[in-house]
């Protein structure tokens with residue numbers, strides 16, 4: 001696994017871990033990979049605390065951050081809507097459908113003073129404060145999802161020696177990122193958890209590797225064991241970028257009800273749905289996704305209206321899923337098809353060690369096969 005990107009970034013293994021949990025990010029960096037903290041949804045103030053904690057935990061090991069920078073969203077042609085305009089754009093019928101859904105499943109209301117999770121800001125200008133903050137810390141990588149990073153972010157990365165990466169779900173996305181001047185491209189296939197396109201990892205990775213050569217590519221989507229790591233390198237990727245595999249680790253802050261569902265799920269139990277964010281994102285199938293798929297019901301709204309519409313409903317579900325059967329049926333979260341192989345809670349370190357060991361065994365087996 002001694003690839004150029006691993007050498008350039010001082011990594012023992014080119015295993016990149018996307019996660020929203022600081023403990024997972026730190027544990028991966030400490031185990032020889034690169035923890036990448038998803039910072040969409042953080043305020044600059046809250047993020048400073050998380051990054052300081054990670055840096056204290058990992059010492060001089062490298063880590064990175066990831067931002068959602070959607071190129072297209074409702075109102076993107078005019079720089080986005082402000083908060084009051086957003087509410088006006090949510091149809092009353094959608095609110096009624098959602099109220100009715102939660103009532104049918106018997107999900108209790110929240111107390112009046114309950115604080116809802118922060119919404120993520122769309123539009124790069126609105127994320128400036130967060131971007132300024134991450135560049136003031138000791139990051140080795142900054143990644144952008146759902147669109148190419150703006151030129152000022154790339155220039156800032158170059159000036160500070162921070163690698164700028166971008167996720168691509170098609171070869172066209174990858175070409176656009178290459179033209180923008182990124183240092184690294186994550187080719188993420190259909191089977192991935194979270195926002196995803198429709199081209200499979202096995203097809204996408206070599207296509208992207210050829211299209212953007214000599215820019216290094218990481219393979220993402222459906223990678224959860226060492227054979228898949230070996231396959232990714234065989235496709236021309238210089239490393240792997242995994243998300244789902246960390247969600248059932250000891251360190252992950254995944255909601256316990258959802259973690260249990262993940263441990264029992266098969267690889268057929270996920271669906272690409274716009275019901276959480278307004279853009280197609282792979283997640284666990286549940287009564288929630290079924291309700292939004294029903295043609296009798298309203299279609300999900302575009303980003304960022306859908307997350308705003310469902311924010312309170314999701315908080316009601318997540319806070320009561322451990323004690324309310326209706327909320328438990330609705331509860332779900334982003335996860336990829338590899339969920340079918342996540343059957344046991346393990347430490348982050350043992351996940352990394354198993355990926356590496358199985359990769360080594362696979363390479364040995366292939367050598368034996370080649371020798372005949």
Ligand SMILES: Cc1cc2nc3c(=O)[nH]c(=O)nc-3n(C[C@H](O)[C@H](O)[C@H](O)COP(=O)(O)O)c2cc1C
Nearest residue numbers: 018038145192193194220221222242243244334336
């Ligand atoms: C729970 C979850 C949330 C995600 N959120 C983001 C995100 O905010 N930004 C991003 O670039 N990718 C996000 N992703 C996608 C990951 O970066 C990664 O590409 C994907 O998980 C790889 O496929 P896998 O899930 O099969 O490992 C998310 C994935 C998961 C599972």
